[in-house]
Amino acid sequence: MLLLASAFVLTLLQGSNAQNKTSVTPADCNTIETDAGVALDLVNRHRRDGYVFGLFRVADAHKLHIGNSSVLYLTLDVLETECPVLSRRHWESCEYGEIYSTASNGTRAESYVNNDFGQCKIITYTSQLLKKPQLYGFNCTLSPVPPDLLECKDCPVKVEVLEVTEQHKNIAAKALKKFNSESNHTNYFDVDKVEKILKMTASREGHILGFSIKETNCSKSAQQAEPTLQCDFLDDWHAYVGFCKARVISDAEEPDGTDISCELYSPWVRPHLLKCLWLYRHTGDSNPT
Structure with a gap:
C-alpha cells in the first residue's frame, strides 16, 4: 500500500504547475502530536481485525508542500491497546495491558501482560479544499512481547503467550x-x-x-x-x-x-x-x- 501511496505522490509532483513550489521540511514540533494522532486514527479505522493501535511516540515526521496541499510522512511507535478494531473506538479512549487474576491454593495471583509493540509508517494527504487529511498508505509491523519479560520464577502462576x-x-x-x-x-x-x-x-x-x-x-x-x-x-x-x-x-x-x-x-x-x-x-x- 505504501508503494501505491508513493506513486500517488509522484503523480502529484508531475502534475503540479511550474509556479507551484515543492519542498520537504521537518514537521512542526508544536502540531505533530495532534497530526500523528489523527493519522493513527485513520489507520485504525481502515483496519479490519486485530487490536486498536495507540500512539507511543513520533519517531520521525516530514512534510512535503505541494502548492496549497501537503503530504505528511510519519513513522510512529505504537502499542496495541485492549480495544478490538471492530469496536471503532478512538485509540485515546482505550486502555493498555490487562491484569489477569487466577487463584492458586487459596492465594490470589495477578499477572500483568504487556501488549505488543510496533511501528507504523503512514502517508497522509491534505488539500486546501478538503482541509481534512486523507490516508494514502500505511504499513504497520508488530513485535510480540519477549517471553523472558513474562517470566516470573516466584509467581504461583506462569503466563505464556502462544x-x-x-x-x-x-x-x-x-x-x-x-x-x-x-x-x-x-x-x-x-x-x-x-x-x-x-x-x-x-x-x-x-x-x-x-x-x-x-x-x-x-x-x-x-x-x-x-x-x-x-x-x-x-x-x-x-x-x-x-x-x-x-x-x-x-x-x-x-x-x-x-x-x-x-x-x-x-x-x-x-x-x-x-x-x-x-x-x-x-x-x-x-x-x-
Whole structure:
C-alpha cells in the first residue's frame, strides 16, 4: 500500500504547475502530536481485525508542500491497546495491558501482560479544499512481547503467550457455546478469528483468549429442530460482529470452567463504500440523461 501511496505522490509532483513550489521540511514540533494522532486514527479505522493501535511516540515526521496541499510522512511507535478494531473506538479512549487474576491454593495471583509493540509508517494527504487529511498508505509491523519479560520464577502462576493455531480456534468455539446459549440474540454466532491466546499454568491449566465473532444464518429455533444444520456467516451488510474475551480452565472437577464476555457491534458498514455510493448518487442527479 505504501508503494501505491508513493506513486500517488509522484503523480502529484508531475502534475503540479511550474509556479507551484515543492519542498520537504521537518514537521512542526508544536502540531505533530495532534497530526500523528489523527493519522493513527485513520489507520485504525481502515483496519479490519486485530487490536486498536495507540500512539507511543513520533519517531520521525516530514512534510512535503505541494502548492496549497501537503503530504505528511510519519513513522510512529505504537502499542496495541485492549480495544478490538471492530469496536471503532478512538485509540485515546482505550486502555493498555490487562491484569489477569487466577487463584492458586487459596492465594490470589495477578499477572500483568504487556501488549505488543510496533511501528507504523503512514502517508497522509491534505488539500486546501478538503482541509481534512486523507490516508494514502500505511504499513504497520508488530513485535510480540519477549517471553523472558513474562517470566516470573516466584509467581504461583506462569503466563505464556502462544502462537495461534487451529486448535485454539476450537477452544474459542467451545467457549462461545456458553455465550450462544445465554445470549438473547436470535441467531448463533461463530468464531471468526482468534487474535490472542495466553496459557496460564498453576495447580490447574487454563487459557485466556481474545477472538472476534460473526453472526451466522442459523437461527436458534432452526438449530434446535435440526442440530446437524450447517451454519454460514451472514454477509457483511447484515451480520452483527463482536469481540469476546474468555477464560477456559482445564479441570475435570470443574466441568463449567468457562467465563466469557462478548461485545456485539452493528453490521459492519464500510465508510469508503458509503462514500462511493453517495458520490455515484449525487453525480447521477447532477447529470440527468
